[in-house]
Amino acid sequence: MRGGTLSTTGGALAYVAKLQDAGATSSVSWVLTPTSATTSMYVAGVAVSGSNVYVSGDFTGTVAFGAQTLTTAGNRDVFVAKLADGGSAGTFTWVRAAGGAADDLGPGLAVAGTSVYVAGTFVSSTASFGSTTLTSAGRADIFVARLVDAGPSATFAWAQRAGGPGNDSAYELALSGAMPVVAGSFNATANFGTQTITNAALYSENAYLAVLAPGVLATSAGSAAAAGLSYPNPAHGTATVRVPASTSPATLTLLDAVGRVVRTYPAPAGADVAFDLAGLAPGVYALRVQAGNATATQQLVVE
Structure with a gap:
């Protein structure tokens, strides 16, 4: 890219690149990649807010995002990273990981102001998102989590799960106003809060579209x-x-x-x-x- 070559020392690594659109042609402004000797990682979600670029996906082993290093809690973990677009160069600002002992993936990503939403699938029996731990009801469950971007750092504000005894996944995430909208697949039955959906074809997958109401529950004055x-x-x-x-x-x-x-x-x-x-x-x-x-x-x- 831009006359250069990206290389890895092991596994498969992701990259983020900025292209300058000149109408009939384009050129690469910058390209940024994490570093690791033995890992593999994939970027699946990208969102842009001003000069900030957010990416999400999954990784194995230990990965360095600039000066910050992540190590998986198990096999594959979710990551969310923020990059600063400086025009001719990009730099990693912060990165956060979530997950458990098995395969956890985060392909869905959306940003609104300081709220960064990520959605995906966790196969782990339990998966941690900051101080929140989600417990799976089956083989694989759906998660949606919100991070608060504080500028140079970020924290998980909350995480929600949905699903049932089968394989349930989230692939896409968008925002309708302040409400996260999630799309994916499920089989058998899946619970979304107080609502339950059923797939009549037991051994096949069906699509779903779910909307989350934002906010934190208050229980008393x-x-x-x-x-x-x-x-x-x-x-x-x-x-x-x-x-x-x-x-x-x-x-x-x-x-x-x-x-x-x-x-x-x-x-x-x-x-x-x-x-x-x-x-x-x-x-x-x-x-x-x-x-x-x-x-x-x-x-x-x-x-």
Whole structure:
């Protein structure tokens, strides 16, 4: 590339390259690859936000991403890395790993602001995503995880699993507003939160499309002290929403699992507001609170 050659000292290594599009022709601006003597790794997901490039995939053994080194917990682990595009050169900013003792893959990647979402499949009986550990219900399960990009570093904020007794996978990930949308395959039955889907053809795979409502569950008034959270959660009939202080009134919006607006109410800033849930079908919703330039979104379960 660009008159040069990439080489590995063992296994198969991934690369990330930037091409300059000149219309009728193109040229390579830079190419970056991790280093390892004995490993193999693959990039499956790419996302770009401004001058930041994010990649995800899987690796084995020990891999160096610039000055940072990852070692697998088992066979294959998931990685998510951030690169800085400096125009004529790229550099690794941070990298994070997740997984367990078996094969764990992360092909789905999406970015919105400081939120970095990764989706994939974990074959390990348990897989760790920061401080969160997921337990598989079968041969292979689906995961979706969110990282918070703090600039020079990142941490896992949460991870969710889905699936059943068979082989369940996630291949693609996109965002609809603040909601991750995941696509993949399953066989037999698969559980997505409180919803269960069934494949009538027991020994074949079927496709699925799933939408996750964002946010962290609040279960009491005390845990709702952060701006824009509601309680109780799950709620029945009415939920109390803590609206952040602002110089302008707030707007409360409730969205269903596919992002459609169900209800919207004006609310005074800096107050606890009763949000009417009467007549809503039980399920998972997203509650969005916007006051001035501040916006908070929380998952709300209606019983």
